Amino acid sequence: MxxxxxxxxxxxxxxxLAVYPKRVKSNIGKLKSMVKEVSRLQPHIKTVKCMEVVKMLMDAGIDKFKCATIAEAEMLGMAGAKEVLIAYPMVGPKVDRMIKLMLVYQDTEFSCLVDCPEQARHLSAHTYQADVYLRVFLDLNVGTDRTGVRPLEEAMDLYDYCKETSHLITMGLHIYDGHIRHKDLALRKEACDTAFAPVEALAEQLKKKYDGGLKVIAGGSPTFPIHAQRPGVTCSPGTFAYWDKGYQEGLSEQSFEFxxxxxxxxxxxxxxxxxxxxxxxxxxxxxxxxxxxxxxxxxxxxxxxxxxxxxxxxxxxxxxxxxxxxxxxxxxxxxxxxxxxxxxxxxxxxxxxxxxxxxxxxxxxxxx
Incomplete structure (x- = not known):
């Protein structure tokens, strides 16, 4: 058979839809083999959306995750994840829901993205009223044109603004470069390096200005092998657990199994x-x-x-x-x-x- x-x-x-746990476990092992330290991994769980795979990842030593919805973040809180970044703009009622998450699952460090002063003001006002401090990452637009602020100058101003708010803790930079999908890894790397250059410059300026380190979370599945070679960059692939035909054809250098x-x-x-x-x-x-x-x-x-x-x-x-x-x-x-x-x-x-x-x-x- x-x-x-x-x-x-x-x-x-x-x-x-059938899932094959032994293959999932094998894919997690392959993911870990592609980085020097497991701490460099902060996988996105939008693909699997289930507690069982999160537990498998945690058993493998992975305790930081990305997600896109409040429900995904809550599932990660229920699982006991150490860090959870909701990589999606928190607007409207989502802000209050996020604050509730922080209050209910206090052992998990939740964070979200910011890409404009209006967002920062809104988040800061609500966290001030709730007397909680919210961790935020500056969302950078490096060409996907979906969300994010452009590096360098505009991003520097927004980072400064977030630093001045009373209840936001500015953690670092977030980059999703999902528009970079060249089948040829060399071409993909060239495009990824070009897109990342202003991010790197911004990070260096911020480190000097604020006399300390900051976290940089970058990429999805297509650019994962590239960002995995950058010292200090945290990587966020997501599809690896189940894999699919699109990535099997387009990312031939990655040997994950269906x-x-x-x-x-x-x-x-x-x-x-x-x-x-x-x-x-x-x-x-x-x-x-x-x-x-x-x-x-x-x-x-x-x-x-x-x-x-x-x-x-x-x-x-x-x-x-x-x-x-x-x-x-x-x-x-x-x-x-x-x-x-x-x-x-x-x-x-x-x-x-x-x-x-x-x-x-x-x-x-x-x-x-």
Whole structure:
């Protein structure tokens, strides 16, 4: 049997997302092998969103994490994480929810991002009223053009402003360079180094000005191997735990294994060369071109040609047209939003269903 196949699969309803814990553990080991010190790792848990993988990471000596939502941060607090950075702007009611997090999970050091004076004023005012001190990182825009302030001068002014507030503790700099995705590692490194140069200059100026060290958290999965070679930089890959087809094709220098697989079924054969699977928008991420939604390891030349809420239509050769009801395994091109569609994942060991993990932080709200 191929590694992903499940015995007695007939009893499992589809669509389903299966996770292979031994492969997850292997991927965590490979992650650690790519840095000299485990303290250099602050992985993002937006991909897995479950307590069980967080516990595996903590058992491996990793105690700092990044996340994107209050629910993810709360799950990390529940797990006993040492440090948690919510790498997302805290606006509106999220500010008060974050303060509640800090009060409930006092053994965890929570922090968030700031990229403009208005945010800093708002955070400082609310933390002042609650009589708590909030750690913040300056979010730098190095080309992704999503959030962040541009280095150097504008960022220096904002850092100074945050330092002057009464209830914000300015910890350092945060950089996400997700726009840098060259397949060629040398080209990716060149682009990453260029984007990081003003960050490095800003960090040196801040160290001199404030006579002390500051933390720099940089990158995601594509630039992880590059930032891992920079002394003192903390790295934040996220997809490594489950991996996906998109990164397997685009980041060939990283040897992580697929550890999450979709299980679907043929539900119809609407044409001579067509089948329809139950892997619609509600089962797998629908971003990107049709042929970059899923990849079928048993049928690599199958070609998705239609995708809707409950249906994935696939063009197949005449001699490779499975019957209605047959199980089909698929690897998502983008695992992160795919996981978010499942309130639980099934765990598989030695081809047998071994249990399930709740995708706890898929929720918008756990308790807080």
């Amino acid at each position: 191929d590694w992903y196949e499940i015995k007695e699969v007939e009893a499992i309803d589809s669509p389903a 550890a999450a697989v979709l299980m679907g079924r043929v539900i119809s054969r609407p044409g001579e060369k067509l089948i329809c699977l139950d892997l619609g928008y509600k089962s797998v991420a629908s971003e990107g071109a049709l042929d970059r939604r899923v990849w079928f390891p048993d049928h690599p030349i199958w070609n998705p040609v239609g995708h809707s809420e409950e249906h994935l239509v696939v063009e197949v050769p005449k001699d490779d047209r499975p019957p209605v009801g047959e199980v089909v395994y698929a690897i998502p091109y983008h695992i992160c939003p795919t996981v978010a569609m499942y309130d639980r994942v099934l765990t598989v060991d030695n081809h047998k269903l071994s249990g399930e993990w709740k995708t706890l932080a898929r929720k918008r709200r756990i308790n807080i």
